[in-house]
Amino acid sequence: MLKASRIIIIFMSITTCTFLYRLAFKMDCFLCVPLPFRKPPSIDDVLRPGTGIIFLETSDCLEPRPLVSCALESAARIYPDRPVVFLMKGLVNHTKEEINSTHKAFTLLSSIGNVFMFPLNMEKLLNDTPLLPWYVKVNHTGEKHWLHISADASRLAMIWKYGGMYMDTDIISIRRIAVDDFVAAQHSTYSSNGIFSFKFHHKFILDCMENFVEKYNRSIWGYQGPDLFTRILRKRCKLPVFPEKEDGMCQNISFLNLQRFYPIGYPSWKRYYEVWKINPTFKDSYALHLWNYMNSEAKSVIPRSNTLVEHLYKIYCPTTYKVLINSTEEELMEVGGSRQ
Template sequence: MLKIQKILLLYIVITAVVLDIAINKQSGIQLMYSYMRNYTGLDPLGPEDVLRSGNGIIFLETSNRTELPSLILCAIESAARVYHDRPIVFFLKELSEINSVKDERITRRRYPTLSAFRNIYFFPLKPEEIFKDTPLLHWYQNINPKQEPYLVNNYANGCRLALIWKYGGIYMDTDMISIQPIAHFNFLTAQSPELSNNAVFGLSSHHYFTWNAMEDFAENYNGSLWGNQGPHLFTRVLEKFCNISNYEGVEDVICGDISYLHPQSYYPFSFGSWRKYYETWDEFPSFNDSYALHIWNKMNEEHNTMVPGSKTLIEHLYQKHCPTTYETLARNENIYI
């Protein structure tokens, strides 16, 4: 009888996977992970399992918070919708160790707007493991937090490089709202014609650019200079391989096997124009030339937020690209449990 039950369960799982592949066009291996996680008692998947295909979308939270603002939830939800056939992995510094299926489920349930997405995964951020076998381990082990005015930011700058070096895929800042999938595999982004930015980039695992960037990070580290380990680092390294100063129209620049994307791709508004997202518009921009929108939350010292009913551009973006988060806020329900 028990053998029959096991066979029946396996048949149900396989049938469900096949149906979901047909309906949702998701990859079979990713869906199998989801069903195994939801319907069996197997141990939880680690990041090396979820990200082993090299096509994951990676987010980081390097501060001590676990109660996340709605913009972060919107960023993750929008990515999960746009990249529905790819794993969305969120690493949090303060996340407790995940040792069982129950632990993982409990973590996801703390974020009601994300818990229904089977392609979203939460994992603790473990710096010693992330920086192992990279030029960044010595830096991490020897920094003095008391002498680091931008420690959280530089910690995040290092982690994103090491994670993409190890796993490959796309890294995104948590104030990036995805609006359409990007077709490029290896890409960097221009903030302006003269300046690259590391808020979003995609590279294969063990790519030469990532290793060069980690070496430059460690060799030319200056923790007191804002952006030295971020946008300026990417610009320095990219300039070693190609000319990044010229764009014609909104065409991208091809540099070896890397596409260097026009600022419109992710930064249609410059950092000095970040308030436009919180203004009302007679007609909302289409952003047809953008894959995602950098909201520039670092500039938002006024702590502006999305307000339901405000008719602002940011409200429009929430409604369109992270509707679960928007509807939860509009009903005045909790976004964190």
Template structure:
């Protein structure tokens, strides 16, 4: 049985569907049997923002030999329900050769994991950061179940990268869960993280189930109180990459992404960066935009790394990214 069909029919209980070109998306090149790059939408929103679309498109263009999976909680599994012009993001992404959009069935995903009991008991209506906490759990379960790389939907891919077992610090003392990869499924570190997620769950503390969890899990995994000493090295089979790989601009300076840059400076500043996390959670308060003709760093990223998104969303209208 085709790997993608197996995921659709067994895990999600639906049949394969066709994209806008009439191609059965259960056909190659979307082999679920090998790890890919995973994105998650934990709300019921089915119209992704320009930034989300750019993140997924840039990962696909930068890694043409890898399958890109975009799991959406509100997605029905039937692409024909999201036609243009009523919808922009899903039609655009479904037209990209190596992108597969999948419905996110959280109950099925958490089955046979430590997160199952927690999810059955938790009350989303009483949770302060529910969509973020749910996304924290989903990324652990998805990469544990299937292997591959997880990326936040506000991470723009600048170049291809080798698949590896890795995590990356967003600052010298804090390891983020915004980007992490494990070549093979069922990695013990991820299982340990899911156990710690449940055992130390504090839903009203921002980052408790994310960076704090990963940072503490690495202390146990590396058998050290200071996992930062392994940055740029390997610890028990997991590479702790340098911050510039994913977080070249620290979050207190996030507005630099929306400031004008000279193109000759961009290549030098991001020469060691695989993917750029643009800290959209902070931007939701100020609502900075990607503006055509602004010369901003974000406009440069959109033009170069997600050109279809740029043409569809930015050139046609100055949408909030």
């Protein structure tokens, strides 16, 4: 009798738990399904776990260039489990809805599930960081390299406040990065600041922000960027010369071999826009920096050109290639045909 009673009690408990679970599930679905009525996530909601991948646009540009779109799409594909955040200064005075209706690249990026776009308000971003007193005093219009300097400051503040990984918008991701708390060698004994990753409130980022303000020099390009990272690293350790393909360490920070992101150095940046007999596999690289700052000739991806950069677009950002590159070529051909 006692055994039978226990069986009945267990059965009723399971039945009750199942009912409550289903009820909770239905209530949750009821609350979550009507997407248009949900409050859009804030940047704090998206980046709170510290796993975000962050990109910046410090100009007023609202139509991301194909390379920018490729950078974000490739990151979103390589890291589907991580939020990819794009902060755009131009969004401060515009709504996403009015941009979506006229900007093809913006619409493309908005459709990617783990890509989020937010306005870049520098004063708000730099609040509660050592950079704010510098920002409110500096003459923005009188700065020769302001776009780069403001980007250098913003990336430090973002990683300080949220943790995660920062990437320049001319970097194409090709495989997952296997380490945390890293900076990337641009060449031996010299660091870039184009890609790096740190935990929330890491001491290295704090040191960089303090040195940024203390040693501020508006006249030298990169002085608040790669020069800054290199200065702070050299205070911590002797930076390694890379004889092979191993990574180095600087105290608790990984100093990644230049092959990880810069297998083609800046003097040879045009190689990306050339046809190779055999395309490289970049088997020792996590991502590829395309040196857009050097690209004063505005070289771009040309459909069916068989260049290395077209090959990379097709593999790592196929939607960008299809929508922004190949479709443009097809539209031009259609227009040309209609005029004949």
